[in-house]
Amino acid sequence: MSPAPDTLVEVSDLSKTFDISPPWLDRVLERIPRQLLHAVTDVTFSIRRGETFALVGESGSGKSTIAKIVVGLIPANAGHIEIDGVTMGRDTRAVRTLRRRMQMIFQDPYASLNPRMRVDAIVAEPIRAFGIAHGRAVRERVGDLLRAVGLDARDGQKFPHEFSGGQRQRICIARALASDPAFLVCDEPTSALDVSVQAQILNLMRDLQAEFGLTYLFISHDLAVVRHMASRIGVLYLGRLAEVAPGASLFRNPRHPYTRMLLDAVPDLDMSGRPRTPVTGEIPNPIDPPSGCAFHPRCPLANERCRREVPLLLPAGEAIVACHAVAEGRAAA
């Protein structure tokens, strides 16, 4: 183990609920109780400088909600986020300075680019907003950034619709890099792209990480993509972390029954005919999640305790795992 890892991002006990009640008057008239959706519950993780930490999970597991809270797009209900020693949330000068060092890349590269702006104006926006360069230097920096993401400086003259999906994602990355960030939050950055283009973008992201020493929070539902990108991985199920483990360990020795199920669901491209346990059940309704461990209706190892008691995240080998069976030693590998 390396001595005292240099932590850049520290997320502790993060929770977020959405009020999805019908309007107040309807509720009173029809006597419907208030409805709360627990999108994220007690999520804790940290990210070291220069590493890629990934969050995986199925639709609705809370990945995007966590990403938006971390970059400050939406507030949390509870929890604590510290980035580079600065506590997020309050609008202090330190937080404002930090904002610039932190950028986000979204899934849909088209929706996040203003269709009426030329590409060079799009990329120049953060440079001007943060006063990073002035006058001619802005033009030069935009050109450098476009080249860094594999586009041509002359592409700056064009509009977003003149580019393919993969090229548009390159523009988004150039814009994200414009303010010289240390930390990038990437929410499904390649989910809308074809595999051959996905490979280009993933390779580019790794090259840029090495070149600029970037730290990534990388979100995806694709285990193979996450395996390729991340050094450590957190598996989310219905807003809670089920397991956090180093990438290699998670795939070699998945501990949580849900992690095992997810791995078993990935089609076998090598056609090795490896035996697979069929996946059962579906993701429950987040408004009315199962009691105890939310995974219990789908879990082959569930027992009475699982139905009653929420499992805590506890160390298990190189990983931390929230599962009674693992803690009790019932989950033989």
Place this chain on the structure above:
Amino acid sequence: MTGESAREPVLSVRNLRVEFPTRNGVLTAIDDVSFDVAPGEVLGVVGESGAGKSITGTSIIGLLDPPGRIAGGEIRLEGRRIDNLPMTEMRKIRGRRIGMVFQDPLTSLNPLYTVGRQLTETIRTHLGLGRRAAMDRAVALLDEVGIPAARRRIDAYPHQFSGGMRQRVVIALALAADPVLVIADEPTTALDVSVQAQVINVLKRMCREHGASVMLITHDMGVIAETADRVAVMYAGRIAEIGPVRQVVQHPLHPYTVGLMGSIPKLDHNEPRLRQIPGSMPRLDSIPPGCAFNPRCPQAFARCMLERPEPIPKGAARVACWLHANEEVVA
């Protein structure tokens, strides 16, 4: 030998050409595509977005959106030509002889009718069963696709089912009239990872048990590797390579297939870099002359810029690439 079954194919597509007339000229979306689907076979169709997978499927079932039109070639179902049938005739074939499963289950299901009504209507129209018998068959089908408590849920509306359950209902509907062919276009793309595998298994099992062949359209090579017997790889409106799935996945011949396979991140071996195909697929209005893949191909040579390669037999596969043309001459 082309690797295609000696028995009469269920579906036979020959030299299919599909065009879209536009203000700036005619766009050719499908260009000279030929393939067969044998009885009981699962043919996978893969390729990147815009390669022409869906258009191939919609041409077969006669649902091309105007102004798109079949501009050449022929399509035969069990030996009978179906590409030039009048609409009323084609309507009888859809649902009866060809079942369909699309990406979004809600496009195949009517939100206003119960699941039971949609199933029994299809069964009664196509199989001429009575109300009672149709209902029994509907329940049996729902049971077969793994809807728990099928008899109780038959009166539920589509929105009362989860995404995965809805897609099971669509599969039941597609097989309700015992078709000979099921065309499934990205049937699991909108579903969650853990549910995808279940639905693919249901589709595969149902078609096998009901003796239907399958044309499975997807961009997910993993799904194809697990499900298909043969696979057609499409690129820019043409078939680049078609052959037994094991051969195409493990020993691809066409440089595009090689690139495609290398660009997929794998679970169990982690290389620092993925193989990367430069550029992206050309748009229909700018398909280069010669081999359409030539601007991206690491092995392109002079002939590739000038002449268009036709799919030529190579072992059990057919490959449209000049690299594989010479040996044929020698052989």
